[in-house]
Amino acid sequence: MRSSFSPRLMSHVRTIEQQVGSGREEPRHMFPQRAGSHLSAEQLGTPALAFVRSVCAIMSLDERVEDEVALMRKNLLRMVHCKEFSDAAVFREPCLSFVLRNFICTYCNDCCDLDVCRDADIQAKRWVCRSPACGMPYDRDVVEQRLMEEVQRAGAAFQLQDLRCRKCAQTASGHMGDRCACGGLLENTNAPPKHISKLQVFHNIAEHHSFELLRETVAWLLREGASE
Ligand SMILES: [Zn+2]
Ligand SMILES: [Zn+2]
Ligand SMILES: [Zn+2]
Numbered sequence: 001m002r003s004s005f006s007p008r009l010m011s012h013v014r015t016i017e018q019q020v021g022s023g024r025e026e027p028r029h030m031f032p033q034r035a036g037s038h039l040s041a042e043q044l045g046t047p048a049l050a051f052v053r054s055v056c057a058i059m060s061l062d063e064r065v066e067d068e069v070a071l072m073r074k075n076l077l078r079m080v081h082c083k084e085f086s087d088a089a090v091f092r093e094p095c096l097s098f099v100l101r102n103f104i105c106t107y108c109n110d111c112c113d114l115d116v117c118r119d120a121d122i123q124a125k126r127w128v129c130r131s132p133a134c135g136m137p138y139d140r141d142v143v144e145q146r147l148m149e150e151v152q153r154a155g156a157a158f159q160l161q162d163l164r165c166r167k168c169a170q171t172a173s174g175h176m177g178d179r180c181a182c183g184g185l186l187e188n189t190n191a192p193p194k195h196i197s198k199l200q201v202f203h204n205i206a207e208h209h210s211f212e213l214l215r216e217t218v219a220w221l222l223r224e225g226a227s228e
Contacts, residue, residue, distance in 0.1 A: 016048040023047040035208040036095035036117030052076040057091035108134040
């Protein structure tokens with residue numbers, strides 16, 4: 001069975017390449033644009049490449065077929081003209097997630113966790129209660145308020161974090177200035193790129209669902225972060 005797997009995958013990849021191509025010609029072939037989307041066009045590549053990356057990532061979870069999968073991956077990547085060790089060959093989660101915990105419906109008091117980036121109803125802009133007996137719309141202002149609180153928490157965590165000395169690696173809190181006692185330069189322990197990509201998700205959520213206040217707040221924080 002294992003031996004017939006690789007040729008079959010190759011024929012699937014060939015079909016995708018022939019019928020979908022670059023994935024940019026027809027809207028139905030394009031990568032979906034979701035609030036959690038965060039990969040660049042280069043990182044996404046073609047649909048055939050995305051298929052190869054996903055299949056190989058799933059199959060590599062089974063350590064017993066490690067060598068076979070490594071070889072298959074190499075061959076499939078060559079088929080889609082992607083270098084084995086290039087950035088585009090790396091599998092990345094295509095859609096980030098953001099979960100609003102314990103969100104309460106103001107009509108029925110039902111309490112649930114909402115994945116704002118991945119939930120299918122929310123993606124379709126249907127903010128409605130999950131309880132089958134209820135189904136009433138959620139109050140958009142309440143949703144936006146909860147998201148604002150999350151952004152403020154993320155922003156505060158960034159500002160309150162410790163600084164670490166580049167030279168002696170000691171952390172310094174409540175410091176004055178940007179230098180350690182040893183003369184080394186202090187830097188944030190939570191590197192800005194990670195923080196910024198988290199804010200970027202909130203920015204996408206705000207744009208996707210037209211939360212104006214959230215969008216402005218995040219845009220301001222992103223500008224602040226970029227100027228540091
Ligand atoms: Zn409800
Ligand atoms: Zn130091
Ligand atoms: Zn924007």
